[in-house]
Amino acid sequence: MTASQVSTIVVMGVAGCGKSTVAARLAERLGWDLLEGDSLHPARNVERMTAGIPLDDTDRAPWLAAIADRIRAGRAGGRPLVVACSALARRYRDVLRGEGVVFAYLSGTRALLESRIAARSGHFMKPGMLDSQLSTLEPPQPDEAAVTVDIDAEPAEIVAGILSELGPAAAAA
Template structure:
C-alpha cells in the first residue's frame, strides 16, 4: 500500500453509558463519514430487552452473544464502513468486538452521572430504565491507553463532538493508508 492509497472504510463504535448520546452522535458521525449507522440496541436478543425493561441488569453471559453480533456486523460492513452505537462498557466487551473487527475505533462519550440521569429521566421511548444507570456506571471501564479510541466530553454541542471525532477518525484512516505493509 502506498501513500496514495485510499484510507480504509471507517469502523467506529460510539460507546458509553445509556443516555450519553451514542445514537445521536453515532448517526451524525456516520453521515459526516459517509457510511451507514446502526444502533446495537437493535441487535439485542429479545431476552436481553425483556431483562432491561424489567430493570434487571444484564450479566456478562447475557451480553456475550450480543457483543459477538456487534463485532460480526462491523466485520460484515468492513468494505463500506460502519458507525455503530454500542455501550461497550468494559474492556473485555470491546475485546470481543475487536475479535471480529480488529481495526475498529472507539469513541467514548464521557458524561457525568447527574447529566446522564437527567437525560434518562426525560427519555420515555427507550427500554433502558433510569434504575439501571448505577449498574452501567459501575460496569463502565474507560478506554485503556492501548485501546484504539478517544474519549470525548459529551456535554459539548453535538456538532463539536462529531467534528472532533470525525477529524480523529479521518486522520487515523489517512495514517493507516500511508503505512507500508509489513
C-alpha cells in the same frame, strides 16, 4: 492506527451519553453505514432491561457476537460502519475489536447522564440501571484504539470532536 485505516467507529458509553444520536450524525457526516447496537439485543435482553434487570456477561455474549459479525461483514464488504454500542468493559470491546476498529468513548458527568435519561421516553433502559452501567464501565485505556470526547456539548460539536481526535483524514471525510 491512522484515520485512513479506520473502517469502523464504535460510539460507546453508558446510557444517556448520546450514543444513538452521535452515531447517527457521525455516520451521516462520513457517508458510512449505521448500526444501532440496541437493535441486535435478543428479546430476552430487552425484556430484562425493560423490567429494570441489569444484563450480565451471559446476556451480553450473543449480542456482542452479533455486533462483531456485522463489523466483520462490513469490513469484508468494504462498507465502513458507525456502530452505537455501550461496549462498557474492555472484555466487551475485545469482542468487537479488529482491524480498522476504533472506539469513540462519550464521557459525561453523572448529573448530565441522569438528566438526559430522565428526559427521554419510550426507551427500554430504565433510569435506575445507570448505577449498574457506571459500575461496569471501564473507560478505554491508552493502549486501546480509542478517543474520548466530553458530551457536555451539542451533537455536532461532539461529532467534530471525534473527527478531530481521529485526525485530518477523518475530519475531511
